[in-house]
Amino acid sequence: MRDDDKGGGADRIAIRALHKRFGALEVLKGVDLTVARGEVVVVMGPSGSGKTTLIRCMNLLEEPDAGTVTVCGRTVECGGAMRRRERARQVRAIRHRTAMVFQQFNLFPHLTALGNVAEGPLSVRGMPREAARVLGLGLLDRVGLADKADEYPARLSGGQKQRVAIARALAMEPEVVLFDEPTSALDPELHAEVLAVMRELARDGMTMVVVTHEVQFAREAADRVVFMDGGVVLESGPPQEFLNHPVHPRAQAFLRLVA
Numbered sequence: 001m002r003d004d005d006k007g008g009g010a011d012r013i014a015i016r017a018l019h020k021r022f023g024a025l026e027v028l029k030g031v032d033l034t035v036a037r038g039e040v041v042v043v044m045g046p047s048g049s050g051k052t053t054l055i056r057c058m059n060l061l062e063e064p065d066a067g068t069v070t071v072c073g074r075t076v077e078c079g080g081a082m083r084r085r086e087r088a089r090q091v092r093a094i095r096h097r098t099a100m101v102f103q104q105f106n107l108f109p110h111l112t113a114l115g116n117v118a119e120g121p122l123s124v125r126g127m128p129r130e131a132a133r134v135l136g137l138g139l140l141d142r143v144g145l146a147d148k149a150d151e152y153p154a155r156l157s158g159g160q161k162q163r164v165a166i167a168r169a170l171a172m173e174p175e176v177v178l179f180d181e182p183t184s185a186l187d188p189e190l191h192a193e194v195l196a197v198m199r200e201l202a203r204d205g206m207t208m209v210v211v212t213h214e215v216q217f218a219r220e221a222a223d224r225v226v227f228m229d230g231g232v233v234l235e236s237g238p239p240q241e242f243l244n245h246p247v248h249p250r251a252q253a254f255l256r257l258v259a
């Protein structure tokens with residue numbers, strides 16, 4: 001833990017009254033959500049309900065219109081309530097503490113697997129080349145890809161690419177990892193290898209927010225499932241409770257489709 005995080009309390013993420021619109025479309029209509037240290041939160045909900053937008057607001061990849069985003073004790077007040085320089089400082093601090101794994105992997109095609117993992121430590125963290133190489137190899141080993149260090153992304157399967165992307169996220173030593181539908185671009189037979197790495201990460205105590213429809217993963221790895229619909233959180237609870245006995249009719253209808 002960094003010294004300056006000690007004031008952050010037990011919550012790694014606290015979202016308050018978050019609003020976001022794209023033009024006339026109001027996508028987030030006042031979302032409140034907290035994620036405790038070491039907690040694994042799965043976000044589910046129908047397509048278009050605002051899940052990706054919410055997770056992208058957590059590290060300010062999307063600019064919320066109103067509300068506050070607090071990550072590891074750093075707060076951004078959205079909607080012009082903050083001075084620009086102070087806001088930029090908080091956004092930078094939040095980005096340093098979060099890493100994101102995208103649906104489409106977003107690997108650098110011109111770098112090997114190891115190059116992709118070592119790039120952040122080299123260029124953002126200023127780590128010496130050899131140290132970044134050792135860190136990168138260790139992380140590739142952790143995701144089961146030690147033997148693919150010198151391969152370029154074009155020669156990796158989708159599941160392998162996503163595991164490299166997870167190793168790359170971990171290379172930044174984040175406090176929180178945000179996963180945006182990490183398996184939905186993969187053929188079904190490749191889901192298991194990615195989910196196994198994520199389960200392992202959860203077991204190691206990483207704080208994770210995962211947008212996914214993977215019910216089995218939610219059952220096994222989540223501490224809490226949050227159900228979104230129409231830009232609000234409709235229901236939230238422990239996975240066994242939510243998945244077996246959803247209360248809201250829209251959650252019931254959704255689970256009949258995905259479970």
Ligand code: ADP
Pocket residue numbers: 022025027045046047048049050051052053054
């Ligand atoms: P989900 O992840 O639940 O499928 P999203 O957060 O991706 O939902 O999208 C919510 C709504 O916002 C959708 O109607 C989508 O088309 C719209 N949307 C998302 N991103 C943008 C954008 N950059 N510009 C305009 N509309 C967007």
